[in-house]
Amino acid sequence: MSSLAHSENKKLGLHRPILKGKVNFPLCLAPMVGLTHVALRESMREYLPADAFTIWPTEMLNSRRIPGEDLEKTPETLRAPTETGLVPQILGNEETEIAESVKRLIEWGAEGIDINMGCPVQKALKHNYGVALMGDPAYAAEVVRMTVKNSSVPVSVKLRAVGSTKEFDELLSFVMGLRNSGASWVCLHPRTAAQKRRGWADWEQIKQLHKAVDFPVIGNGDVQTVEDAVLMLQETGCDMAMAGRGLAARPWMLWQLGEELGLANPLGKENQKAPRTPQEEGAEYGRFLLKFIERCRFYFGEDLALRKVRFYVRTTHVWLDFGNALTGVCAKARTIDEMLIAVAKFFEATVEMCPRTELRQ
Template sequence: MSRKLGLHRPILDGKVNFPLCLAPMVGLTHVALREVMREYLPQDAFTIWPTEMLNSRRVPDENLETTPETMRSASENGLVPQILGNEEEPIAKTVKRLIEWGAEAIDINMGCPVQKALKHNYGVALMGDPSYAAEVVRMTVKNSTIPVSVKLRAVGSTKEFDELLTFVSGLRNSGAAWVCLHPRTAAQKRRGSADWEQIKQLHQAVDFPVIGNGDVQTVEDAINMLSETGCDMAMSGRGLAARPWMLWQLGEELGFAPPLGKENQKAPRTPEEEGAEYGKVLLKLIQASNKYFGPDRAMRKVRFYVRTTGVWLPFGNALTGVCAKAQTIEQMLELVTKFFDVPHEMSQRTELRQ
């Protein structure tokens, strides 16, 4: 397989050369997880990296170096923080601060279906008003010296594709550099299957990059999405958070050199190899979380990670219990190490939709 899979249109002026990225997720896409995941990125591969969702009304007054959602390591590149917002003044202040912080693009969330976002006319609420959504993009682009992208959800069905195309065209005309489509409606949330046909139709109908999101749980899913829809990148949320080595696996398929430090190794592939690798990821995450957040917050974040991603392990509930039992970071490391002393097989797929 050649490196030509995906990336038919340039993202970040062509700097992005790897067609798989992590989705922004509240409570998960923080600096500690990004640090652990980057160890699996092939050499010379460049992709985009999200933050957790950031409220544009709060960012202007926050200390970005100590706020958990905006903490970053000095060496991180490709950062594309995601913001919620609908008013120009806080958006302008937020964009300015995030550019100074090191953002390489700004992503606008128009896909969040939670009630709090709907109440303030953020997130997916913007999809109900195409002209208003386009105005939010316009005001963000106006105040930004870096690209602005949009993450959005689907319309009800492919029969309503004209509605989606009209909406996306408005974003494009307002200056959006690319869009990411998660083809589930707000009402579906994480239920049902993602309608990849909408990603395919959208990519064929527009002239700028389209990232596909939804139901990417394995590297095979990522390859299938890229090949079946023609999209420029595949984005994976909890699936990639649970399997960071998907980056390594895809790199092998595309001819990239293995990640640094893994030069003479092959990516884990069998259920048992993946189960063991999950254990290694978890131990690294505990240590990285402690480094950035301190012990109390670190243990909370690790427990959330295990509750979210342990569903791919047959004994994920037992692992959740093990992490809940730990009273200290040291005890958590000891208990997790002991848990993975016994081989565990990782499932290919889970009913938990992406």
């Protein structure tokens, strides 16, 4: 580990090396369709403690399409020249397509490859990838084997839970098949495919899995605040906590966790404190959104940027008081300049952010 080898950091995750030991910060962003693109990643990095290194996802990438796409122009694979720790997530089950996709993504800058075995949408099920692979352990292990065979960087797997802790032996057997095929780590979202976003994530499965295996386990599910992230790390013993919409809505969780661990502030925020109160977080959301809008325009152009921002706000507004009004403000804007003016005006008033929403993560 680097200069971040802090005693508290060791207690909170990072028990086993991730990404060849480069990762030294125990919180990361989950891959999300329509959200985890370059504009969001770059905007969020401003809250990462100085010298911290974590993994960063792309949106889900279809291995059937990657070989024929221009990765420098396709919105889902745009990247900033300075981005590090990129671990793109792929859907796939055919070796020829996976091999070509992995080759191109490594040339593009991938430092790891993540295989999605957690997507429950019908389109993925139809093609026998995503969570469908969890129904066929031997086939799932083969997908990992063929990916590892064609990769010079670590390969990980993001998967869903089994139905209950009583079925843990089934989950463990499945994960060991992935491990034996060369997976470097797994991320467990302990909510079944049938649950989708309903019900609470069963963190006990993360705890049991981490105890039972000898390689890194990342925990995912119901992390909406920095307190949730710390609790997951403490209760489950997992190596990292992964958060999706909650971290997208509250990217300064990275900064807050850095303060909890005694790490150096993010660059440019050396003499500041991370926002903590509902009012401070509401104001920070506004500042973040304005920068995010500008970055979306820079990377995607006017029309696509408008759609990307509206989708972000529709996804994250649930943590804001009167968030529905903000979605209306963004929907009415016909240009990015109009949107910037309207959003700035919206946040002239005090806006509070609530810690949690019933929308599951």
